[in-house]
Amino acid sequence: MAGGAGSVALAAAVCGAGGLGFLAAGYKTAAAMSAEIADLRTATGLPFGVNLFLPGEASGSAVPEQVAAYRVQLEQETVRLGAALGSVPPHGLDDDWDAKIAALLAAPVPVVSFTFGCPDAGLLAEFRARGTTTAVTVTTPSEAERAAAAGCALLVVQGGEAGGHQGRWENADSEPYGLLTLLALVQAVTDVPCVAAGGIMTGGQIAAVRAAGAVAAQLGTAFLRCPESGAPEPYKAALADGRYERTRLTRAFSGRPARGLVNGFLARHTAHAPAAYPEVHYATAPLRRASAEAGDPEAMALWAGQGWRLADEAPAATVVERLTDELAAAEGH
CATH class of the missing domain: 3.20.20.70 (Aldolase class I)
Structure with missing residues (x-):
């Protein structure tokens, strides 16, 4: 995991x-x-x-533009969470x-x-x-x-x-x-x-x-x-929280299909996230950390099986x- x-x-x-x-x-x-x-x-x-x-295989030529557009959409989350978007570290692509x-x-x-x-x-x-x-x-x-x-x-x-x-x-x-x-x-x-x-x-x-x-x-x-x-403790708590009623596959957090509890971030961004991994993963990582530190599971990747x-x-x-x-x-x- x-x-x-x-x-x-x-x-x-x-x-x-x-x-x-x-x-x-x-x-x-x-x-x-x-x-x-x-x-x-x-x-x-x-x-x-x-x-x-x-x-992974090298991304297509359209992916950088798609990632850039997604990063613009995520700016609303940076304001809400008080955290900047991340970038791929030197060891990250491979x-x-x-x-x-x-x-x-x-x-x-x-x-x-x-x-x-x-x-x-x-x-x-x-x-x-x-x-x-x-x-x-x-x-x-x-x-x-x-x-x-x-x-x-x-x-x-x-x-x-x-x-x-x-x-x-x-x-x-x-x-x-x-x-x-x-x-x-x-x-x-x-x-x-x-x-x-x-x-x-x-x-x-x-x-x-x-x-x-x-x-x-x-x-x-x-x-x-x-x-x-x-x-993180907010993640563990969410797994027992009755307000989370279902899981679904999403690219919103990482750019690859992954199953998690449906929270606010997943609901807002699944339709717009590009097939760009690991670029999306590293872009959203600071947002997910900030959400966890604030005790708020609504912008965390709450990965969970059915x-x-x-x-x-x-x-x-x-x-x-x-x-x-x-x-x-x-x-x-």
């Missing part, structure tokens, strides 16, 4: 409770990623994973990709997953040679076929119910598949083991995706309200234990 919701404490707690905790490397420098890995290794000797964002890859090859971790695309077969082979298990997020059968052909060990099959960014490889508008449908379609074209992701909040749902052929389930929103979560109402305000270990008990009950053992 890039952007702050993920944390060393959360990953360590999940690992300690029997899950596979993950660190989010997105938006961080390679040095910051490596520092978190060192901290997690100090906190736990158990296996863990690191998630990377692949750099998310410090080369340095992160070099660091993870030099000091291998148990699992590395990739979002927004798939590395080439040569790089996946380099990770495999170092004992690192690789996983690639896929949102269509075509993406699954391509990732399987490249040699990934696992497919993270992400349904449209998922909170936060859709992991689709192209920054395009398309109707997402539901998770169970996508699982069936992916398994029809490849035998690479599948990890199910998207809206999963209960052990019963984990049992359902296992019955549908997944070897494991990946959960994010279920842990957002945990004390170990790095999500089952967000079921998120517990409980320690991560308690959440994992509940899920484990529910899974055992659903599977009859």
Whole structure:
């Protein structure tokens, strides 16, 4: 969960409770990623994973004009929040990709997953040679076929119910598949083991995706309200606030489709946000921070899967234990 919701404490707690905790490397420098890995290794000797964002394709010639127009529209928010718009940092356009890859090859971790695309077969082979298990997020059968052909060990099959960014490889508008449908379609074209992701909040749902052929389930929103979560307190409170009644996909905060609670910012700007990532992400970042600091969730990116109402305000270990008990009950053992 890039952007702050993920944390060393959360990953360590999940690992300690029997899950596979993950660190989010997105938006961080390679040095910051490596520092978190060192901290997690100090906190736990158990296996863990690191998630990377692949750099996107070069934006089209019209995008700078679209970004400029969107920044003009956002000026009303800068006045309201008392914060200036941001710009892309030196490492931002490629998310410090080369340095992160070099660091993870030099000091291998148990699992590395990739979002927004798939590395080439040569790089996946380099990770495999170092004992690192690789996983690639896929949102269509075509993406699954391509990732399987490249040699990934696992497919993270992400349904449209998922909170936060859709992991689709192209920054395009398309109707997402539901998770169970996508699982069936992916398994029809490849035998690479599948990890199910998207809206999963209960052990019963984990049992359902296992019955549908997944070897494991990946959960994010279920842990957002945990004390170990790095999500700001107004974000956590919003997840339990009855005034937020639905989620929807939006480009308003980042320039890529992502699912969040419908708040004022999302409602005002979704129709106008361009397909420009990460430019929009960095432009809105100071506004989102200012909103969080003011205790006002109305301009925050309240990423949440469709089952967000079921998120517990409980320690991560308690959440994992509940899920484990529910899974055992659903599977009859």
